[in-house]
Amino acid sequence: MLVDSHCHLDFPELADRFDAILENMAANDVSRALCVCVTLPDFPRVLALAERDARLHASVGVHPDSVDTVEPDVETLVGLAAHPKIVAIGETGLDYYREPADDEALRRRLRETQQQRFRVHIRAARATGKPLIVHTRSASADTIRILREEGADQCGGVLHCFTEDWETARAGLDLGLHVSFSGIVTFRNAEPLRQVAAKVPIDRLLVETDSPYLAPVPHRGRTNEPAFVRHVAERVAELKALPLTELADRTTENYFTLFKILQ
Numbered sequence: 732m733l734v735d736s737h738c739h740l741d742f743p744e745l746a747d748r749f750d751a752i753l754e755n756m757a758a759n760d761v762s763r764a765l766c767v768c769v770t771l772p773d774f775p776r777v778l779a780l781a782e783r784d785a786r787l788h789a790s791v792g793v794h795p796d797s798v799d800t801v802e803p804d805v806e807t808l809v810g811l812a813a814h815p816k817i818v819a820i821g822e823t824g825l826d827y828y829r830e831p832a833d834d835e836a837l838r839r840r841l842r843e844t845q846q847q848r849f850r851v852h853i854r855a856a857r858a859t860g861k862p863l864i865v866h867t868r869s870a871s872a873d874t875i876r877i878l879r880e881e882g883a884d885q886c887g888g889v890l891h892c893f894t895e896d897w898e899t900a901r902a903g904l905d906l907g908l909h910v911s912f913s914g915i916v917t918f919r920n921a922e923p924l925r926q927v928a929a930k931v932p933i934d935r936l937l938v939e940t941d942s943p944y945l946a947p948v949p950h951r952g953r954t955n956e957p958a959f960v961r962h963v964a965e966r967v968a969e970l971k972a973l974p975l976t977e978l979a980d981r982t983t984e985n986y987f988t989l990f991k992i993l994q
């Protein structure tokens with residue numbers, strides 16, 4: 732049994748294919764998927780998807796790259812997270828990858844917004860006891876610093892779609908976080924990331940698609956979907972020198988434990 736710990740079934744590429752997506756999951760022994768929210772206006776649609784099928788759960792949060800959107804506060808996140816289908820806070824975090832290179836003032840303002848929003852999510856996670864889904868890209872040092880400052884070890888969570896170095900993974904693990912790998916781990920140029928994946932302890936490891944993006948080899952370049960998490964798991968199993976069945980069972984167990992979902 733496999734699970735997809737992070738997908739976006741509400742995005743337009745996938746929204747019209749709900750039944751086919753669930754059929755493909757079943758055909759590939761993918762028994763659960765977590766529908767991750769990226770803006771508050773999207774939240775009702777994300778929750779509605781999760782309510783349609785027992786195999787789906789959802790999160791509530793605002794992605795660091797979401798600009799000109801409704802800014803979340805702790806109270807709002809805590810209120811929305813009270814629904815039993817909501818098992819995590821996020822995705823949240825920091826992403827400095829796409830920031831404007833030539834406008835220092837704007838860059839500073841964007842970073843401040845992301846950091847404040849990130850702190851709000853960590854406080855909401857602590858208040859609800861639900862784990863964080865953390866997105867971090869080109870912002871490792873600030874991500875780890877803020878997780879520490881806000882006491883993220885109290886709520887736990889996952890560094891999702893992990894692409895950073897071992898030092899960052901190690902710092903996250905030290906805070907009690909899980910680390911999740913996406914289809915990127917199957918890409919030809921991802922050898923450094925594969926070395927990181929090989930080192931993450933099996934009891935902290937998750938696999939995900941981040942669909943509709945980042946389809947793993949052999950589907951690279953096409954629309955991704957939860958069924959393809961199988962290819963991610965196959966590659967990670969090789970790296971951990973485990974049979975696929977064991978990697979699948981362990982990552983599934985981690986999913987149920989981290990998100991406190993009853994089997």
Ligand SMILES: [Zn+2]
Binds near residue numbers: 737739767941
């Ligand atoms: Zn995502």
